[in-house]
Amino acid sequence: xxxxxxxxxxxxxxxxxxxxxxxxxxxAHAAINQGWxxxxxxxxxxxxxxxxxxxxxxxxxxxxGIRSEVYEPDVVVVIDPSLLKMVNVLEGLKENGTLxxxxxxxxxxxxxxxxxxxxxxxxxxxxxxxxxxxxPIVNTTxxxxxxRVIGLVDLEFILDAVKERFSAKASEMNAKAVARGFxxxxxxx
Amino acid sequence: MGKRISIECAHAASLxxxxxxxxxxxxxxxxxxxxxxxxxxxxxANGELDAEYINVExxxxxxxxxxxxxxxxxxxxxxxxxxxxxLMHEMLFIAAGNRLPIVMGVANRSxxxxxxxxxxxxxxxxxxxxxxxxxxxxxxxxxxxxxLQAFKIAEDERVLLPVAVCFDGFHVTHVxxxxxxxxxxxxDRFLPKHRKAVYKLTPDQPSTWGPVAGPDIQTELKxxxxxxxxxxxxxxxEVWREFGDLFGRYYAxxxxxxxxxxxxxxxxxxxxxxxxxxxxxxxxxxxxxxxxVKLRLYRxxxxxxxxDLLTRVKAVAVVDRAISAGGLGGPVYGDIRNILYDxxxxxxxxxxxxxxxxxxxxxxxxxxxxxxVLDVAAKGHSEHKxxxxxxxx
Numbered sequence: 001x002x003x004x005x006x007x008x009x010x011x012x013x014x015x016x017x018x019x020x021x022x023x024x025x026x027x028a029h030a031a032i033n034q035g036w037x038x039x040x041x042x043x044x045x046x047x048x049x050x051x052x053x054x055x056x057x058x059x060x061x062x063x064x065g066i067r068s069e070v071y072e073p074d075v076v077v078v079i080d081p082s083l084l085k086m087v088n089v090l091e092g093l094k095e096n097g098t099l100x101x102x103x104x105x106x107x108x109x110x111x112x113x114x115x116x117x118x119x120x121x122x123x124x125x126x127x128x129x130x131x132x133x134x135x136p137i138v139n140t141t142x143x144x145x146x147x148r149v150i151g152l153v154d155l156e157f158i159l160d161a162v163k164e165r166f167s168a169k170a171s172e173m174n175a176k177a178v179a180r181g182f183x184x185x186x187x188x189x
Numbered sequence: 190m191g192k193r194i195s196i197e198c199a200h201a202a203s204l205x206x207x208x209x210x211x212x213x214x215x216x217x218x219x220x221x222x223x224x225x226x227x228x229x230x231x232x233x234a235n236g237e238l239d240a241e242y243i244n245v246e247x248x249x250x251x252x253x254x255x256x257x258x259x260x261x262x263x264x265x266x267x268x269x270x271x272x273x274x275x276l277m278h279e280m281l282f283i284a285a286g287n288r289l290p291i292v293m294g295v296a297n298r299s300x301x302x303x304x305x306x307x308x309x310x311x312x313x314x315x316x317x318x319x320x321x322x323x324x325x326x327x328x329x330x331x332x333x334x335x336x337l338q339a340f341k342i343a344e345d346e347r348v349l350l351p352v353a354v355c356f357d358g359f360h361v362t363h364v365x366x367x368x369x370x371x372x373x374x375x376x377d378r379f380l381p382k383h384r385k386a387v388y389k390l391t392p393d394q395p396s397t398w399g400p401v402a403g404p405d406i407q408t409e410l411k412x413x414x415x416x417x418x419x420x421x422x423x424x425x426x427e428v429w430r431e432f433g434d435l436f437g438r439y440y441a442x443x444x445x446x447x448x449x450x451x452x453x454x455x456x457x458x459x460x461x462x463x464x465x466x467x468x469x470x471x472x473x474x475x476x477x478x479x480x481x482v483k484l485r486l487y488r489x490x491x492x493x494x495x496x497d498l499l500t501r502v503k504a505v506a507v508v509d510r511a512i513s514a515g516g517l518g519g520p521v522y523g524d525i526r527n528i529l530y531d532x533x534x535x536x537x538x539x540x541x542x543x544x545x546x547x548x549x550x551x552x553x554x555x556x557x558x559x560x561x562v563l564d565v566a567a568k569g570h571s572e573h574k575x576x577x578x579x580x581x582x
Contacts, residue, residue: 025197028365032195040365063367065463067328067360068551 009070010057013089014079017049019139024055026143026165030157037064052087078102079142100149102138107188121149123185132177140174144181155182191371199362201329202294203228205336207238208376212263215243215254220306221358222270222296248273252280259289262386270358271298274312284351285320286414287399290343291351298358299546307547308358314511314520320414322352322421323488325458329366332356334438341380341428346387348421359547361460379435422489442491443498447473448480453504453566455558456482461550468555479559492528499529503566504537506558510544518575537571543578554578
């Protein structure tokens with residue numbers, strides 16, 4: 001999938017406090033620890049709880065120089081489905097790009113609703129988060145889903161990054177959320 | 190052996206400071222610098238770093254505490270940004286004028302008004318004449334390496350000057366990247382475990398530093414400061430060479446990219462050089478002869494290196510992340526144009542101002558800058574005025 005210099009850019013959409021930035025950071029830590037070149041950065045806007053926020057990842061097998069924001073992502077991740085009505089999450093998404101959404105809906109529902117030709121992946125992350133963490137914080141579930149869909153970073157490195165980041169109990173619960181996100185995401189063509 | 194890790198650039202600074210075994214840290218938190226000193230406070234609290242961490246009520250006090258500690262012979266670090274650096278302004282001169290080695294991380298941030306916590310280089314540019322050595326870092330590796338090197342440079346008895354290691358707020362500080370670390374044994378081979386202070390403010394040998402100096406002597410003192418800062422360049426180059434010989438990463442005052450056959454170059458300081466190189470690659474694919482120059486050492490200014498390089502091209506675009514208010518363009522533009530004036534073969538020099546208050550500088554922006562500077566290079570004359578990139582008015 002990745003040729004030399006075949007940069008992959010990911011844009012995460014969430015709301016302040018939902019952990020989009022943390023998810024992007026964990027993805028970068030895992031990728032780098034596996035030997036990739038990667039980058040995670042927050043969008044450079046106001047940090048307010050509840051406001052739409054973005055976070056970015058870049059992944060490559062050569063050093064990454066660019067440090068501007070991501071305008072033409074290969075992958076868009078929507079952590080909070082209510083953002084679909086507020087923000088044009090598809091802005092700049094490449095023609096053959098992938099959209100990963102936290103939703104109870106099916107791939108066909110989403111395709112029909114948005115009238116899209118993109119590759120679509122869906123995951124009911126809220127349900128998984130409630131079952132694994134007891135709270136509707138879906139970032140780690142989405143991280144698992146993203147890891148599966150992108151397919152370049154191994155789950156074990158993601159789980160190590162989760163362990164490094166959270167306290168013992170939280171890391172155990174979040175590791176479960178990541179694993180379920182990884183296993184239960186539905187990927188369309 | 191150092192290993193390859195994943196780290197936020199701000200924490201790369203903290204890690205270097207820990208490995209440098211500092212004695213005293215005095216700092217006041219301010220975005221986007223806070224992560225640096227938060228991590229240092231953790232190191233001190235959990236015993237990983239045996240240092241005095243002085244909580245202060247302002248940046249003015251932070252620098253004052255650093256000045257006292259450095260005068261007493263300690264290895265000293267602080268870090269700030271934006272308004273914090275502005276509040277230190279007065280004390281920056283005291284540190285440099287009294288020849289006090291202090292290392293400071295500057296997470297470059299815009300100056301108020303309006304209230305803006307995001308990145309540009311207005312803060313350090315407003316203090317550029319404070320007598321400090323000023324180095325600009327692009328990424329986690331450079332933040333780490335230059336912070337470590339800064340202690341060795343600052344404390345060298347041929348230098349004895351404070352060093353500011355500057356890196357863009359958010360676009361560098363808050364980015365997670367790979368870093369090749371050094372372990373303690375490697376750092377100890379490069380940097381003495383403790384500072385060997387030649388001159389110390391101590392009750393055992395009472396002395397007065399920075400007393401009144403009238404018209405009869407102030408000129409001589411200021412000139413000696415200027416000599417010290419200018420001659421620090423040889424030591425900076427020597428330390429960078431030694432670091433390279435030990436660890437394989439070599440640094441120079443200017444870093445060039447595809448300049449060998451270039452008709453025109455874009456010159457910039459800091460993190461956006463990385464984005465600039467991507468734009469250069471794209472323009473090269475279109476057959477355009479353009480390159481990029483990253484100015485790493487800003488003070489002392491690498492006069493000869495800049496002359497040698499830029500007199501070979503037809504036009505230079507200088508991209509500043511700051512305004513020199515009421516002046517002729519950006520502050521770095523002023524420097525570049527100034528030192529080329531007496532050269533027989535001098536290029537046209539164009540001023541672009543971009544990336545203020547955290548505004549992104551994109552590949553497209555660099556391409557537009559590239560087109561303009563190539564056009565001037567081809568025509569051989571310029572009616573260029575200061576060009577503010579991405580302005581909506």
